Amino acid sequence: MPRPKALISWSSGKDSAFALHEVLRAGEFEVVGALTTVTETLGRVAIHGVREDILHAQCRAAGLPQRIVPIPYPCPNEVFEARIGEAVAQAVGEGITHMIFGDLFLADIRAYREQKLAGTGITPVFPLWGRPTQALAQAMIASGLEAYLATVDLKKLPAEFAGRKFDGQLLADLPEGIDPCGENGEFHTCVVAGPMFSHRLAVTTGERVERDGYAYCDLVMQGAA
Numbered sequence: 001m002p003r004p005k006a007l008i009s010w011s012s013g014k015d016s017a018f019a020l021h022e023v024l025r026a027g028e029f030e031v032v033g034a035l036t037t038v039t040e041t042l043g044r045v046a047i048h049g050v051r052e053d054i055l056h057a058q059c060r061a062a063g064l065p066q067r068i069v070p071i072p073y074p075c076p077n078e079v080f081e082a083r084i085g086e087a088v089a090q091a092v093g094e095g096i097t098h099m100i101f102g103d104l105f106l107a108d109i110r111a112y113r114e115q116k117l118a119g120t121g122i123t124p125v126f127p128l129w130g131r132p133t134q135a136l137a138q139a140m141i142a143s144g145l146e147a148y149l150a151t152v153d154l155k156k157l158p159a160e161f162a163g164r165k166f167d168g169q170l171l172a173d174l175p176e177g178i179d180p181c182g183e184n185g186e187f188h189t190c191v192v193a194g195p196m197f198s199h200r201l202a203v204t205t206g207e208r209v210e211r212d213g214y215a216y217c218d219l220v221m222q223g224a225a
Contacts, residue, residue, distance in 0.1 A: 002030070003027075003028065003029055003030040004028075004029050004030070004097045004098050005029070005030050005032045005094075005095055005096045005097060005098070006023070006029040006030065006031050006032065006096065006097070006098035006099060006100055006125065007031070007032065007033045007034065007035045007067065007091055007096055007098075007099050007100070008020045008023070008031055008033075008034050008035070008064065008099075008100045009035055009036075009099055009100060009101045009102070010034035010035060010036045010055075010058075010059070010064075011036070011045065011047070011048055011102065011188070012036065012045045012048050012050040012054070012055055012058060012150075012189075012190050012191065013048055013102070013147065013150070013188055013189040013190060013191060014102075014140055014145060014147045014166060014181070014189045014191050015102030015103070015104065015128065015181065015183075016100075016101075016102040017058075017062075017102075017145060017147075017191040017194055017196050018102065018128065018136075018139075018140050018143070018145060018194075018196075019100055019101065019102040019126075019127045019128050020062065020100065020196045021143065021145075021194065021195050021196040022127040022128065023100055023125070023127050024196065026127070029098055029100070029125070031064065031100070032064075032065065032096060033064055033065045033066070033067050033091075033096075034058075034059050034062065034064040034065070034066055034067065035067045035069065035087060035091075035099070036055060036066065036067070036068055036069065037068075037069045037070075037071050037080070037083075037084075038052060038055070038068050038069070038070055038071070039070075039071060039072070039073040039075075040070045040071065040072055040073070041072065041073050042073055046071060046073075046075070047151065047188060048150050048151055048188045048189070048190060049150055049151050049188075049216045049218075050150055050190045050219060051218075051219065051220070051221070053221050054190060054201065054203060054219060054221055055068075057201050057221060058191065058197070058201065061197035061198050061199055061201060062196050062197055062198075063198065067087060067091075069083050069084060069086075069087050070083070071083055081116065084116070085116075085120075088117070088120050088122055089120070091122065092120060092121040092122060096122065097121065097122065097123060098122065098123050098124070098125050099117065099122050099123070099124055099125065100124075100125045100126075100127065101113060101124055101125065101126055102128055103126055103128070103129060104128055104129065104130075104131065104133055104136070104181055104183045105129070105130060105133070105183060106183060106184075110124075110126060110129070133179050133180045133181040133183060134171075134180045136180075136181060137166075137171055137180040137181050138168075138171070140166075140194075141166070141167055141168060141171075143194060143195050144193065144194055144195055145166075145191060145193065145194035145195070145196075146165070146166070146167075146191070146192050146193035146194060146200070147165070147166040147189040147190060147191045147192060147194075148163060148164065148165055148166065148189060148190050148192065148203070148205060148217065148219055149161055149162055149163060149164050149165075149166060149170070149182075149187045149188070149189055149217065150162070150188055150189055150190040150216065150217055150219055151187060151188040151214055151215070151216050151217075152186070152187045152214060152215045152216075153185055153186055153187065153213065153214055154210065154213055154214060154215055155213065156178060156184075156185075156186040156187075157174075157175070157178065157186055157187060159208060159210060159215035161187060161215070162187075162208050162215040162216060162217040163205040163208055163217030163219075166189050190203070190219050201221070202221060202222035203219050203220065203221055203222070204219070204220055204222055205217055205218075205219060205220075206218035206219065206220045
């Protein structure tokens with residue numbers, strides 16, 4: 001029997017990458033593409049701020065065709081939902097029946113995804129849901145996953161955390177009350193290596209900037225301008 005076709009909701013970060021790893025390891029779905037929202041004006045992954053060339057390199061390393069959903073910055077929610085709706089309708093037309101998300105424990109986010117996909121023909125899948133985040137973070141690192149903190153919420157962490165590696169030392173240095181996986185929005189990451197990739201990406205840390213209450217570390221592909 002052919003396996004159901006699925007898309008991975010690809011944020012460029014560790015949670016979506018590890019969700020992909022778990023799904024590939026289980027073998028239940030045929031993952032046929034990576035769906036990512038990218039800001040039209042900035043040319044970067046929404047929220048994470050990761051450059052598009054790194055996104056392209058990630059998808060090549062994962063062997064996944066890209067499905068980029070362009071959105072404005074800032075993006076009104078009705079525009080976001082309309083453009084995601086178009087992408088979902090296209091996927092359904094191609095026989096895709098599932099979408100994989102890296103959500104961990106935020107019930108309102110999961111309910112929103114389930115509500116928006118209800119009746120579309122796409123079933124959401126949450127392979128990491130409910131796993132204790134300290135143990136999950138350690139499992140990610142132990143698997144060989146490598147990532148940098150691309151974005152930090154300055155209300156929750158100092159700017160110096162932007163650009164740091166997601167590793168055991170980072171987990172030890174996180175202040176009390178900060179989720180080890182950043183699930184409450186404390187930080188967002190960019191994956192550069194791991195069991196879901198065929199090779200490590202040549203990415204270096206660049207300039208750190210602060211904007212709209214966040215610190216961003218500009219991650220750069222080696223050899224890129």
